[in-house]
Each structure stands twice: as structure tokens, then as C-alpha cells.
Amino acid sequence: MTDEAGNELREAIRPVLEGKWDGTVAHFKEGRTAQAEDELWNEAASLGWFGVAIAEEHGGLGLGYAGLAVLYEELGRYLAPLPALPMLLAAEAIALAGDDAQKSMWLPKIAAGEIRISMALPLKGEPLPRVTAEGVVSGRVPHVGCGSKVDYLLLPVRSERGVDLAIFDVSAKGVVVTPAPIIDLTRSMCTVTLEGVQTDGARRLLLTAEQWERLLDHASVALALDSVGGGMHILERTVAYMSVRTQFGRPIGSFQALKHRAASWKVWLEGARALTTQAALQVASSAANASSLASSAKASACDVYTGVAGDAIQLHGGIGFTWEHECHLFMKRARLNAAWLGTPLQHRERVAGLSFAAALGPDFSRGGLLAIS
Structure with a gap:
């Protein structure tokens, strides 16, 4: 992406953030953070922000990480409550390691903002859920970035072949999402507990x-x-x-x-x-x-x-x-x-x-x- 295109993208993003989210404490005193997040989410989805780096064939803008860089900086500038990082990281994981069916299923929905998906990375010193040979997952994943709402979770799980990524429906039986207290008032994190949750190959990604x-x-x-x-x-x-x-x-x-x-x-x-x-x-x-x-x-x-x-x-x-x-x-x-x-x-x-x-x-x-x- 050229510098001119980057500046045009920045000029398109900044007025929206200034208008929808001014980052004042009034949002927290009045309990309007979730409402403001929803309003900003809807605006971002309509403008295609979630598809900035997703290929055009999957409904995105195809601007790659250079486009994302502009978006991330502007979101930080205005303390935006959008859970952009965990969602866009999930999109890249699927683009990197997903098969054609997985890409076709998930990437267009992410680009359009139709679903809210969050992802966690397997950091050293943190527990990882384990998956059995039958595809049953149990365990806990802490420090998962998410917004006030989330539909799907892309979480690391340890299997016989290594560490995979598995996609879980938050509404599925055995998936428990517990909000975690954090110092940052502009974002949300949670701990995810998986209690005998069934998964299959269609919702698993094996990464190098x-x-x-x-x-x-x-x-x-x-x-x-x-x-x-x-x-x-x-x-x-x-x-x-x-x-x-x-x-x-x-x-x-x-x-x-x-x-x-x-x-x-x-x-x-x-x-x-x-x-x-x-x-x-x-x-x-x-x-x-x-x-x-x-x-x-x-x-x-x-x-x-x-x-x-x-x-x-x-x-x-x-x-x-x-x-x-x-x-x-x-x-x-x-x-x-x-x-x-x-x-x-x-x-x-x-x-x-x-x-x-x-x-x-x-x-x-x-x-x-x-x-x-």
C-alpha cells in the first residue's frame, strides 16, 4: 500500500472515531461503554474495517498488514473499545492455516462484521487445554482479549501432534466465558473454561x-x-x-x-x-x-x-x-x-x-x- 493510500485510509478512519468515541470518562461513569462499543462496531463493519487485511476474494479490502497498521494506530489514538486485535488476529490465523472451506466459511463473515470472534496465543507459563483422540477438549485459557460480546473463540489446544487452534462456539455446551478484571477500562478480557467440549477437524487449524x-x-x-x-x-x-x-x-x-x-x-x-x-x-x-x-x-x-x-x-x-x-x-x-x-x-x-x-x-x-x- 502506498503512503498516499495509507493517508487516505487514516483520513477516513479518524473522523469516525472522533464522532463515535471521544474517549471521555463520561462513557464509564454512565455505563455506556458497551453501547458505545456496539455503535462503533456497527460503523466499523459498514465501512469494511474488519476486512482491511482480508483478501478481496473473501470480501475484504486486500490492503494487507500495511492497512491494518493504520487502523491499529488510530484505534490506539482514540482509546477505541473495539476488540480489533483478537478478531483480526483470528482472521490472519485462518488465512494462514485454514483450508479453502474454512476460509470461505469464516473470512467473509469476519470481513463483514457479521460475527465477533476472538483469539488467544499459547504463551509460555500459561495453561493449555488438552484434546483427546476423540476430539474432546478440556482446560482453561486465561487472558483472552474480547469485547463486551463474543460469538466464537479461536483457542490453542494441545493434541498428540502439537499445539493446534480450535474454533469454539461460545453458546456450545461446556464453554464458560468469565470476564476478567483488568486495569484498562477501554478494553475487556476473559478467562475461557472448556469442560468436555467436542471439536472436529473442520474447526481445527494446524500451524507451523x-x-x-x-x-x-x-x-x-x-x-x-x-x-x-x-x-x-x-x-x-x-x-x-x-x-x-x-x-x-x-x-x-x-x-x-x-x-x-x-x-x-x-x-x-x-x-x-x-x-x-x-x-x-x-x-x-x-x-x-x-x-x-x-x-x-x-x-x-x-x-x-x-x-x-x-x-x-x-x-x-x-x-x-x-x-x-x-x-x-x-x-x-x-x-x-x-x-x-x-x-x-x-x-x-x-x-x-x-x-x-x-x-x-x-x-x-x-x-x-x-x-x-
Whole structure:
């Protein structure tokens, strides 16, 4: 996708988010988050956002990961409550590993927004459900990203042949979805318990190690883009506030100590944006260094977002500490981004492992984040 096409897509997305979801605390005080999510979902579906990366033959726009990158950044900028990442990750998993029948069945529905599907990755240290030879699945999957509503779940399950992905209907007998408390008020997560749920080959995907890593790269860059978008927006709002808030007869933004802090965050954010943009390009082209750049971007962008969101509270003064101001919403989203699907430290260790493996051979790899062996 060309830069011009990317800018046109951004200009199409931003007004919708500004109009449907302004990211204010009023949505949470009045309990309107689920309603706002539904309204935004319907608008996004009608505009084809969920089909940005899906091939045209399956009802999508065919813009690939480059198009998704624009969408992820704008959703982060406005703290949008759409569960875009788990749904679009599921779409890529099906596109990567599904057969023709599975692609024809699921991808058009996802592109049109007719179903709400969420996906989880098999992270090390977390439990995985097990599937018997008869196709009966039991177990628990924590930390599944989802919205206020979900129809289907694409979950990792351990079988005799390795780790597969299985599609479960939320309404099926034995599937229990329990909302999980999280710090981020703009998103939802849940724990899924499977109690003797029957599955079959038509709803199973067998992925290679490379395909699993690509899905992790997709998710890592998505969270980095979300962080860049949110970080840029809260910094812009902070600078605007510093321009009108006066102390000693002068705008506080004119004080050297404060304007230098804001300028420093701008430099850090631009660096994170450059790294994240390059990572998105490499993931889109399936480059050999895509995984290293994806994890580098995730670690860098999440660290910067957490830092700038925290400093924004300080630079806003007393009002920044109140519930009525939106600063805390950015801070909480930044914290979840940093913890979700691997901390910055874990992603830096992944980069180190990949570097060792590239230089000295796979025997010197320090392992990864996924439990797929």
C-alpha cells in the first residue's frame, strides 16, 4: 500500500472515531461503554474495517498488514473499545492455516462484521487445554482479549501432534466465558473454561512454528502501533493544556523545565514510531528480520507510552490526578499494552534469542514467548 493510500485510509478512519468515541470518562461513569462499543462496531463493519487485511476474494479490502497498521494506530489514538486485535488476529490465523472451506466459511463473515470472534496465543507459563483422540477438549485459557460480546473463540489446544487452534462456539455446551478484571477500562478480557467440549477437524487449524511466530509478530506490532497512537495523542493534549494553563502570569509551557520534558517525549515517540513503522513493513513483507523488529517495536513503544502517559498526569497538575480527566485512561491502556502478550523485558529477550540463533545457529537460541513445542 502506498503512503498516499495509507493517508487516505487514516483520513477516513479518524473522523469516525472522533464522532463515535471521544474517549471521555463520561462513557464509564454512565455505563455506556458497551453501547458505545456496539455503535462503533456497527460503523466499523459498514465501512469494511474488519476486512482491511482480508483478501478481496473473501470480501475484504486486500490492503494487507500495511492497512491494518493504520487502523491499529488510530484505534490506539482514540482509546477505541473495539476488540480489533483478537478478531483480526483470528482472521490472519485462518488465512494462514485454514483450508479453502474454512476460509470461505469464516473470512467473509469476519470481513463483514457479521460475527465477533476472538483469539488467544499459547504463551509460555500459561495453561493449555488438552484434546483427546476423540476430539474432546478440556482446560482453561486465561487472558483472552474480547469485547463486551463474543460469538466464537479461536483457542490453542494441545493434541498428540502439537499445539493446534480450535474454533469454539461460545453458546456450545461446556464453554464458560468469565470476564476478567483488568486495569484498562477501554478494553475487556476473559478467562475461557472448556469442560468436555467436542471439536472436529473442520474447526481445527494446524500451524507451523513459523506461522505461530508470524501471529505473535502481528500482535506485537499491533500493540506497538496502539501505543504510538495513544502516546502521540496524550502528548498533543498535554502540550495543548500547557499552552493555556497559566502560573505566575505565564503559560506553564513556557517554563524551560516543562517544555524540555515535553520535547524529550516527542523525540522518544518519534523514535518509537519510526521503529514501529519499519516493523510493520517487515511483518507485511514476511521479511527474515520481522520477528526481531516486531519485538523491538513492542518493547520500545510500550515503554515510551507508559512513560509519556505517566508524565502527562504530572504535567496536567492537580486535574491530571482526578477521575474526571482522561489522563488515567491513557495510563491504564499503556500498562495493559506493556503486559499483554509479553512484557518489554520478555520481548527484548526474544530479540536476543533471535540474534544468537542468527549468528551462532538455532542451538544457541534462548527460546521464545510461545509454548508450541
